[in-house]
Amino acid sequence: MTTTPLPLGDPDVDATIGAELAAIEERLIEMAQYNEPLIEQASEHLIAAGGKRMRPALVLLTSLLGKGVDDRVRQAALATELTHLATLYHDDVMDSAPLRRGAPSAHEVWGNTMAILTGDLLFARASRLVSELGPVAVRIQADAFERLVLGQMHETLGPREGQDPIEHYLGVLADKTGSLIAAAARYGTYFSGADEQVQDAAVAYGEKVGVAFQLADDVIDLSADTATTGKTPGTDLREGVATMPVLLLQARGEGLDAEGRTILTALEGDLSDDDALDEVVQRLRAHEVTEEVRVLARRWAADAVADLEPVADSTARRALETFATLLVDRLA
Structure with a gap:
């Protein structure tokens, strides 16, 4: 089947x-x-x-x-x-x-x-x-x-x-x-x-599920290998795209720890070399901001499920709740 x-x-x-x-x-x-x-x-x-x-x-x-x-x-x-x-x-x-x-x-x-x-x-x-x-x-x-x-x-x-x-x-x-x-x-x-109320609830749910999914991908890009994701880890970092873990580092300003400063300095350098890219990916993966993104992804998924409140309980609604959870449980 x-x-x-x-x-x-x-x-x-x-x-x-x-x-x-x-x-x-x-x-x-x-x-x-x-x-x-x-x-x-x-x-x-x-x-x-x-x-x-x-x-x-x-x-x-x-x-x-x-x-x-x-x-x-x-x-x-x-x-x-x-x-x-x-x-x-x-x-x-x-x-x-x-x-x-x-x-x-x-x-x-x-x-x-x-x-x-x-x-x-x-x-x-x-x-x-x-x-x-x-x-x-x-x-x-x-x-x-x-x-x-x-x-x-x-x-x-x-x-x-x-x-x-x-x-x-x-x-x-x-x-x-x-x-x-x-x-x-x-x-x-x-x-x-x-009915229209159900449509609007599902649309609001879908929007937030999409954000949760991409936040989860920001973590997966750092924590999984090519065989798992089908993509080269750190591609966004190499291209200078600041994903959520990087943005959280930057947002700390003067309160940023030494390891965070080291990561940001490395990101400003030449990441065309695979070894250099791998090192910064591993450092960012181990930093606490990556766990913060995990938490943020799960929060967006929970908010998506909350938007289904106007929808009557049914197997379909429960399946949608599971769907949202599974998209971020890839982070486990």
Whole structure:
């Protein structure tokens, strides 16, 4: 029996979501097919590398708060994952990330231009699917897409003068990750006919789950190896992106301990050498700020669950509570 990659505490829910995700996996491969072999190879590259399929899982799962999964829910789930995959092609170019899901990033194989265009192609495919679902779906997609782009722009530009860097970073996470996860929750509840209060609760939940997920990733990037994450540890640090552990160090100012100052000095140096990068990753992993980020991720997950308070108790709601917990329990 196919089950969801994230066991949600109810065998029937696990079986339903697992079977639906297996069907979506097949549809993803179909959506990457083109007449030109090179384009098809590039389009299939990240699909073949696998993934958590968290976003389509959430579309499917939130539909259980209404009338359940139907063809519109399935199509929205497929479009959501295609949109996410498209962003990964672009993100890896911007981050100069050598690996994605354990495989060489598309830009490492085919170059930046081909990687960007492949992402655009998947966006186009996702947009076509969404257009077939009607104007409400188009608006959900457009709003999420705008926030995805703005989140990347704000990350690139950095905080405005006088803006708290930590608040700025949380806003970037909400836009770059929370927006599409919130859209997934909107799709699932809207197309399953859930009432508006339930829709709004699920969307608020999705937004915060997205932030919790990315905060957890900030820790995992320091504490896991390439074989576990499929990515090179410390990629963001190498590219000069200040993730939450670094921001917490910087926020301590004159109260920063000697080890913290050593880490910040190292981050200002040349991290192109793998040994230098590994040393600073290990130092940051051992510093207490990394544990603070663990706590913060769990707090965001708990706040996400609290947003489900207007939703009546059900196996679906309890599965959503488990879903949020599992995303940050990867930190254990």
